Amino acid sequence: MPARVVVGIDGSAHAWKALDWAAAYARAHRLPLLLMHASRALRSGPGLPESAREHLAAERTDMLNEARRYALKQFPEVEIGVRLSEDDPGSALVAESEQAALVVVGSRGQGGFEGLLFGSVGLHVAGHARCPVLVVPRTAPYPADAPDAIVVGIEGRHPEEHVIGWAFEHAALTGARLIALHAVGGEFGSPYQRLVEDMELAEALAGWTRQYPDVRVVPRVADATAPRALVTESRHAGLVVMGAHQRRGRIGLALGRVNHAVLLHAACPVVLVPRDADPEDEP
DSSP: OOOEEEEEOOSSHHHHHHHHHHHHHHHHHTOOEEEEEEOGGGSOBTTBOHHHHHHHHHHHHHHHHHHHHHHHHHOTTSOEEEEEESSOHHHHHHHHHTTEEEEEEEOSSTTSGGGOOTTTHHHHHHHHOSSOEEEEOTTOOOGGGSOSEEEEEOOSSSOOHHHHHHHHHHHHHHTOEEEEEEEOSSSOSSHHHHHHHHHHHHHHHHHHHHHOTTSOEEEEEESSOHHHHHHHHHTTOSEEEEEEOOOTTOSSOSSOHHHHHHHHHOSSOEEEEEOSOOTTOOO
16 A cells, blocks of 8 residues: 555644645645544443444544545545544554654644644654654645745754655655755854854755755755744745654653744644654653
């Protein structure tokens, strides 16, 4: 089975925006799209009469089919399926991430499943998914109205190649320009430091610009912290791409501080690209 794009659907207005972003990605990458709704309320058990459970399942199936019809009108070339899950929303989407190319979730307010605020389902998926996760904030435009720019956060001496590669591939497929952003964490100590940072950024990009010669790249070194620089750039971008610093096996939040700050404050959708989990990843 080919990899697919998975998006969570709950019938809210914001979920439709997340659906548009998911379908646009599926079209650009020529992938099938799966619309998923998950709820423990769909399980059989003593807490809910079987007739009520069947009615609920039928209602949620109708909701998914309505979303599918909507998406097909906008993206008729995309193969679109639907699925109900009796699991909790976060676990259902993380399970789907094992076979997915991308999982898409809404954030802030009732844009996820069951009216849960971002910080529950959204953060759980972003912190545990095995594939990239696209988080669509309520403030984001629809993809057709988004700026023609992708911002990718690049670390200095140890750039995350899987993150850079994801951003270059998506830029090549969509025709977007790529802003390669490296934040130094504060003001430059000297002109020499600025020169060194510029050289390290150019070195990190060199192989990728040769592999994707048609992608328009704008290298940018910012004298700010990574969260501040990425959030600032998000106000004029269609997408922000960053590494997901997942911390498996720990109690508490599963993402790093930079991830949290950008997810909570970005004005455009954010893609978190995971790497092989390391228990000693920095928070």
